[in-house]
Amino acid sequence: MLDTLVDAAGRIDPALPLDAQVDRTHEAMQAYGFATLVYDYTPVPWTHDGAMIAPSLLCLRNAPDDMFARWCDDGYYQRDPVQQVAMRTHAPFTWCYRDKAGTVINTVIDDSHRPVVEYLRDSGMVYGATVPLHMPGGGYATLTGICRGADATAEAEVRHRLADFALLAHVFHAGAFARYDPSAHVTRAVSLSARERECLQFAAEGLTAKEIAWRLNRSIATVVMHLNAATRKLGARNRVHAVTMAVHYRLL
Amino acid sequence: MLDTLVDAAGRIDPALPLDAQVDRTHEAMQAYGFATLVYDYTPVPWTHDGAMIAPSLLCLRNAPDDMFARWCDDGYYQRDPVQQVAMRTHAPFTWCYRDKAGTVINTVIDDSHRPVVEYLRDSGMVYGATVPLHMPGGGYATLTGICRGADATAEAEVRHRLADFALLAHVFHAGAFARYDPSAHVTRAVSLSARERECLQFAAEGLTAKEIAWRLNRSIATVVMHLNAATRKLGARNRVHAVTMAVHYRLL
DNA sequence: GGGCCAGCTATCATTTCTTCTAGGTGCGGC
DNA sequence: GCCGCACCTAGAAGAAATGATAGCTGGCCC
Structure with missing residues (x-):
């Protein structure tokens, strides 16, 4: 067959x-x-x-x-x-x-x-x-x-x-x-914007918000806003937790 | 057969x-x-x-x-x-x-x-x-x-x-x-002590070093030491990076 | 007995994170 | 035209993380 x-x-x-x-x-x-x-x-x-x-x-x-x-x-x-x-x-x-x-x-x-x-x-x-x-x-x-x-x-x-x-x-x-x-x-369980995922990806690679801002040529406040928004959408308690959950849901 | x-x-x-x-x-x-x-x-x-x-x-x-x-x-x-x-x-x-x-x-x-x-x-x-x-x-x-x-x-x-x-x-x-x-x-690529893995596990769950110390009934300095030692062993740049790598190597 | 490692405690200065407040533009859909 | 969302910028205060220094005990192996 x-x-x-x-x-x-x-x-x-x-x-x-x-x-x-x-x-x-x-x-x-x-x-x-x-x-x-x-x-x-x-x-x-x-x-x-x-x-x-x-x-x-x-x-x-x-x-x-x-x-x-x-x-x-x-x-x-x-x-x-x-x-x-x-x-x-x-x-x-x-x-x-x-x-x-x-x-x-x-x-x-x-x-x-x-x-x-x-x-x-x-x-x-x-x-x-x-x-x-x-x-x-x-x-x-x-x-x-x-x-x-x-x-x-x-x-x-x-x-x-x-x-x-x-x-x-x-x-x-x-x-x-x-x-x-x-x-x-992509799982429908969680949805992040492209910028949020991008900032989380950099964070997962060990960059601070300051370094990510430099890399993306954006202000620190912008990057912090994206990271915080992603953290909130994931229901995470802090950035470490957010990255762990993003990895779990394969958002990175 | x-x-x-x-x-x-x-x-x-x-x-x-x-x-x-x-x-x-x-x-x-x-x-x-x-x-x-x-x-x-x-x-x-x-x-x-x-x-x-x-x-x-x-x-x-x-x-x-x-x-x-x-x-x-x-x-x-x-x-x-x-x-x-x-x-x-x-x-x-x-x-x-x-x-x-x-x-x-x-x-x-x-x-x-x-x-x-x-x-x-x-x-x-x-x-x-x-x-x-x-x-x-x-x-x-x-x-x-x-x-x-x-x-x-x-x-x-x-x-x-x-x-x-x-x-x-x-x-x-x-x-x-x-x-x-x-x-x-367990992979031989990376080896952490039991306490290091335990502290990283808690960090992955969103706890701060202060909260982990309370949970383990140890001082904040002890928990920070374990987290920092784990970060160094993993070759990570910071705690977010360390947790990401620990997840990758399935140490948690 | 000595050396090494794991685990423990403490302090301090600097950097970073978190939380909050306040404001903006552009785009797409209704 | 309006609304919602994504993306952007800025500042400030308090908490946490980072990096460094300094010291300890106990267990295991040679």
Whole structure:
């Protein structure tokens, strides 16, 4: 199946737009037994105090119409046990929402996950496989394939093809990532102006406000104003804290 | 082959020591056509100024006797084009050191890589596959399988089995990582005392030296001394810079 | 026993940061 | 045309950071 997707060097056609790459990958996944594709990316997986951050990119194929809004706007992403597991592991895994299923998500499911579990059960999306895709630099994506109405035979086939699916996911993500819209590369959790980020970047490199002012050919008061504004937007207590949070959110 | 390595839940026996897990994995890799296993891990892949950092863990099986010393002590790791590529991608890849081979490393090889290329060619280790293993939190490992004296048929078999090898690598690393010696989890590039790290941790959280002193029930002068000592050890210009570097090297 | 290192305390002068107040221009969207 | 935002400049007071000096104890290793 991978052969239909990639060229001789093992890459997806880089000229293909993101949506087309998702479509092609969805087609290839159907041969592995998956009906539904879920692909998401976040440059920063969680806030500085440990809460999951909604993804900056979510692509669905053959999914219920309301799934996008529920995951992005209604907080389902943060309550998704599959995401909770994927965020902390690098190995691909299968999952099942049936009682006593014995997959890794069954060990983490609790009451906070109930809306997601019920929604997926009601939609008949109880079995699937997920490939966590942790990137150099901290960005993080997942590609999930979901079976519809899977029986034991289909599930065994999915487990059997997990390796192929995982490789497909890596190849797809490498190609897709190159076609992201610039907005997907920055977290929406925090937003700073260009000057604020620039001043913080210099501060992170060890320059004082006085030195930054000299470097930018601006007054000290201007630089201090930008640094203080950034500190306030980040909810930081001082400049050290602000820079630490800016690094965390990959704003530098 | 994976079936001989993992239990029903897809995990390696967590009671197995690291060396035994490496041995078992090496055995499984032989079925994929690999004679040599190279496994390495580094909590921090590169210095703050972009140079590669030698791994804190390197395991070899069926490799030349001097390979460990060359990679760890003689700087070969930093000159390894396979490492250079693996550090910046997440997708598994095959590589070949023959002229005009067309694999991804051939596009990055230059004169700085010559010692490594010559050494591997002389050792008959010119074809292999590598699985980059980027972890949540920034740690990074690779599992490499190398064919000895591979011909076109063996190489095609390796490419054909790349998906299975990649899944094996993920499963193995998940198990191996849990059995690391504590020293493998910290970079040797930088070393701070426990108190220095503690004070920097508090500073990163936004506390002033006065507040840290109160929190630790120590004098302000003591805390300032620790913060300044840490700043000096890190080669930082001031406290903001020191905290930024401490975050980079994952000392907090 | 001596040396080295980690950890501790103290003081002082200078520089920098933080907080506050007060004012301006330019641009884009409604 | 108005409003909001980004960016700009300036000054002042108090707090904190930086750099330097000077001294101590305890533990570990040779």
